[in-house]
Amino acid sequence: MDMPRPTPGFIASLASHGDDAMTFRERLDRTIAGDTGALGELFVSHGDLVFGTARRLTGSAADAEDVTQDLFVRLPAALRGFTGGHATFDAWIRRVAVRQALMHLRSGRRRRETSVEGVASLVMRDDHALERLSIEDALERLSPGHRTVFLLKEVEGYEHSEIADLLGISVANSEVRLHRARRQLRDLLGGSR
């Protein structure tokens, strides 16, 4: 009758059924077949990657949770289109995560959270003008459009043509956004010129 809830050993027990127990391809096949255990193992091995990517792009842990949930719930069906192996899976799921996060940003169902930490850092900056922001704080202060382009280019490694395609903007617009993001970041981080 008790509600299922994670226990400290829960994730570890999932992780223990790693590559030794079955090949990676078998795990994907079982996931496609609807094996929740196999999906859980994929969550253990790649959940952090997906969540981290979504967290960076959305700027919100709550939104990143939604993105990660969306992705993993739909992963069994999506995997039918994935023919690669273990070596290419990281890149594939990372791109899926980027797509999913961008869809989330576009869908208008973001939670529009005001980061308490962000506000705190702003206050601190007012009080201590010489104190530099961290890169995370600085990214938080960029507009979503600028932050997204910067992260896609610098962290996710997309070309401007791909970013333009992903975001539905022109290549020139993507380049301009990147330059502006860099300029703002440099200013925020205390650049000299």
Next chain:
Amino acid sequence: MIGILGQLHPTFDALSAYSDSSDVVAARTRVGRHVAGCSSCREVVEEIRGLGETARAMPAEPAPSNLWLRIRAAASEPHALEPVEPSAAIGAGAAGRRRRMVAAMLTAAVAAAVVAVIAWPPTAGLHAAVTSRLTFTPSRPVPGGVVTVRYDAPDWMKDATRLVLVGQFARPAGLNPSRFAARMEDALADSLGVLTRDADGSFGGTLHLPSNFLAVQLSVLEPVRDQEAMDGIESWIIIGGSPTRTPSLASLLAAAEVRANPFSRDDGAPRQNVDVADSLKRYFPRHPAGWAYSRSYGVSRARFDLLRFFESAERKYSSLYDELWPRRGLDAERLHDMVMFAHRIDEPAEVMRWAGRLAEEHPEDPRALGDLANALHQVELRTPRSLGDSIRAWLPALDRAYRSAPVPNDGFDDALRLAVGYGDTATIARWRERSAANGRIGNVWMMASRKWAPARDSVATEMRVRGERICALPAGRLPLAGSATEWRMRCEMYRGMAYGYLSWHTLEQARPRQALAEADSAIVALRRGGWCTPSRGYFDHALAALALGDTATAAHDFIVEQAAYPATFAPMLDSAKVHLGPRFDRVASLAGADSARRAAQPCIDAARMRRQARNQRLAGEMGGRR
């Protein structure tokens, strides 16, 4: 920008574009040739490239461990498995999301492992798996349905032939009483069924649910020995579903208000609260109650600690505020939820904002009065007295809410106090009449303590009525928590306090003989209530005796009064000295008090033994199944 030799430096955008090019290509460009010979521009390019390197080196935040549970619940629903390809069209997510949410909720609803019976052993960790002695099917019963109950009795109960299933049905959220300790009638429950012993030694029975069922709080009573079984908890709670067996928001909200122990002044069931809140979050992720539902505030207790599960409540509040505040025509439920949410994050100004809106837009809602009065009280606590005008401005809204509310509610006490504190003569008179008509002991004690002369008669009347009636256990009703004996003891204690006040009031009316009789009644009731040293009763008795000129009795009363306090507690001795004047005998008083303490000791020891036996019994119930 101008370089040191008067040469134009490239713009930042040009340097930014240059930083993305390969060195070979870049070197051939005009910007490349400039950068090659300009150290300051090279620094800028290095800084730009460093930004990317720094961003790539950002530590990644790990996924929350509880996220898997949400995914698992949602993924087990076939309709949720819509494919998402790397090339999927952007912007197609909203509809899919809605479908997924519905699917997830339906899936979670039919999952057996939902919070249905909440059994929380105080000594166990939050995540400890516990098997409840009381089980039932279906796990999420629908209104008007029948529930089959099984009970695995502890050893001390196994020779019983039948057990009584005692219960109290939860009212809709906002209408569940919150101050049980002062309202004995709210701690009463009905006999909902009989559990008979089966061949395997367990007990079974059925529970018929009313058509407006939301949740029910249950305990099992062994009627012969008059002892309750609590399974190491205070009571069980069954949370209902809708006719389609989907989770019912109304049920969850009602269950969130149920206290495991009606007599407890704590929020003493953190497991229950966190489980209910967990369900709210799971089934109704956009509902603020999922993170915030709580009637208490400013109390650093387990309830709030465990609600850290729903971290970043302030951010969620901010998000919900942005979404909800601009909307016109919000329903009372949502406004009340935001009041509760603002309490949760301890923001009295925000509490006031939402409570004010609830009272203005939905004065008929039964929570409007309580929410507003409570919010004003918070303002009162945090602002100087000179800002009383701001509270005064809200008194008409309190009036309106009182007139519009279909049933009296818990906000009455606070509203009354505010009206007395800040209202004009007419306002005070109006609320006094309401107090007399709708009075409770809490109200009248409050007014008495303010020595508010016009109210004294109605207070006395109220006390007299309550003193007579409070311990009359209505036929067919049983206490929800604790045995009938314990319930009666508690009643007697309240009855004794009522008579104590009456005695003081009567003495003020210069009727010492009646005051003496009332003080006697207070002492008897307090003793019956388990109060081994009913000092307050003896104090009133002493004053009445003094008024009658009976110094010897008064001196005796003052001595017995001291028995409730340690010998080193000087104020009691001083009090006796002041009242007795030259007739005060310090040596005799000290010796007498010492003797009275010794006389009370068997009673104190017996009470301690009873408590220990009860604890051991509960420990035995727990130990028998782990």
